[in-house]
Structure formats: C-alpha cells, structure tokens
Amino acid sequence: MACDTGAKPIEEKENLVNIENNNKQEEKKQMSSSLVLRKAPAFKMEAYDSKTGHYTEVNSEDMKGKWHVVCFYPADFTFVCPTEIAAMNAKYDEFQELGVEITAVSTDTKFSHKRFVETEPILEGLKLTIAADPTGEVSRAYGVMIEEEGVALRGRFLINPEGTVVAQEVQAPMVGRNVHEFLRQVRAWQHAEKTGEVCPAGWLPGKKTLPVNTDVEQMTGRVGDYITIDEIMS
Numbered sequence: 616m617a618c619d620t621g622a623k624p625i626e627e628k629e630n631l632v633n634i635e636n637n638n639k640q641e642e643k644k645q646m647s648s649s650l651v652l653r654k655a656p657a658f659k660m661e662a663y664d665s666k667t668g669h670y671t672e673v674n675s676e677d678m679k680g681k682w683h684v685v686c687f688y689p690a691d692f693t694f695v696c697p698t699e700i701a702a703m704n705a706k707y708d709e710f711q712e713l714g715v716e717i718t719a720v721s722t723d724t725k726f727s728h729k730r731f732v733e734t735e736p737i738l739e740g741l742k743l744t745i746a747a748d749p750t751g752e753v754s755r756a757y758g759v760m761i762e763e764e765g766v767a768l769r770g771r772f773l774i775n776p777e778g779t780v781v782a783q784e785v786q787a788p789m790v791g792r793n794v795h796e797f798l799r800q801v802r803a804w805q806h807a808e809k810t811g812e813v814c815p816a817g818w819l820p821g822k823k824t825l826p827v828n829t830d831v832e833q834m835t836g837r838v839g840d841y842i843t844i845d846e847i848m849s
C-alpha cells in the first residue's frame with residue numbers, strides 16, 4: 616500500500632493459534648489492536664544513525680526510564696514518508712529538551728535507510744535514527760503490519776518512562792501526521808504525569824488544567840465551573 620494509492624480496505628482474516636491445553640485444541644483470536652495502557656513490546660533492531668552516518672543498533676532496553684516514541688512509516692523512497700521524517704527532525708531539538716528519544720521504523724533494510732537519507736533532499740541534515748524491521752516482527756508486535764503489502768501503517772506510539780504506551784496514533788499511508796500536535800501531546804502527558812492534574816482538549820503549557828487530584832469531588836459534574844469552552848478553544 617504505497618502513499619499514492621487510495622485507502623483500500625484490508626481483507627479481514629481471522630488469526631487463529633492452536634494451543635494445546637489438556638490434550639484439547641483451543642482457538643485464540645486476535646486481541647485488540649490498541650496498545651494504550653499496555654507495556655510497549657520490546658525490540659532490538661539494526662538501524663542507520665543519520666547523525667553519525669554509521670550503522671548502529673536500537674534496543675528498547677536502552678529506553679528504560681525515558682520518554683520514547685516509536686514512529687512507524689510505510690517505506691523509504693516514497694512520497695509522504697520523507698515529509699513526516701523531515702517534520703519530526705525539524706522538532707528534534709525540542710523533543711530532546713523534553714527528554715524524548717525518537718526511533719523511526721520501516722520494514723526496509725538499514726542499507727536502504729542509508730541510501731534514502733543520502734539521496735532525498737528534504738532529509739538533508741537529518742538527526743534521527745531509523746531502525747530496520749525487514750522481517751516485520753516489530754511492526755507486527757505493535758499491530759501496524761500490513762501483511763499483504765509487507766509494509767507498516769503510519770503508527771506512532773508514545774511510551775512513558777515506565778514502559779507503558781500512553782498514546783497511539785495509527786492511520787493509512789496517504790495522509791501525513793502532525794508533528795506539532797504530537798509535540799503538544801508529549802508536553803501534556805509529561806505535565807499530567809508530573810502534577811497529577813489532567814489536561815483538557817487542546818491543552819498547551821500555561822493554559823488551565825483540571826485539578827482532579829485535589830478537587831475531584833467538587834469538579835464532578837461541574838467541569839464548566841472550572842473552565843469554559845472559550846478557554847479551551849483559545
């Protein structure tokens with residue numbers, strides 16, 4: 616499913632795994648595709664470090680205790696993908712200031728990643744590390760693998776320092792994601808986890824939060840006493 620094709624539905628296939636249990640065969644159906652509030656799947660992949668120009672390895676073990684984003688994209692040498700990678704790179708320093716590590720992933724090899732970065736003009740000055748998942752093992756673990764195409768959907772997963780996925784965004788290849796919105800979400804999540812407050816729709820630093828950690832009884836059914844729609848939309 617390349618970036619220039621329509622959003623053609625993928626044929627549903629029931630995934631059944633036979634499990635031996637007391638000499639009986641049982642069927643295990645696919646679980647929900649959402650990873651939110653679950654532990655992020657572990658990974659170890661070969662990668663291309665654009666900053667150094669050398670091959671390297673990325674390992675989820677190295678991300679323990681850190682905020683981390685795993686960002687899947689369909690393929691090198693396509694059309695929307697380099698614009699997304701360049702946009703994430705343009706905000707790289709802001710992510711670093713927030714202590715957020717970024718791992719971009721596709722099912723291409725590390726050799727393809729290197730050539731892609733070296734030849735695509737919009738990726739000039741890239742600082743990101745791009746991991747290689749040619750077997751699709753990691754893409755499958757995160758629920759974004761398109762088996763018929765051998766590529767991943769656009770999947771972006773925000774993982775907190777405890778290794779729990781707190782935000783997930785998955786979409787078809789034809790439309791790129793918004794890095795500004797994602798950065799906003801990162802700031803909101805970090806604020807919420809630090810303070811115990813919750814962030815209303817569209818929250819930005821400096822705007823009102825909802826202090827459920829101190830006023831939950833008074834707030835129940837009375838959120839409008841704390842914040843107005845004009846404040847939310849401003």
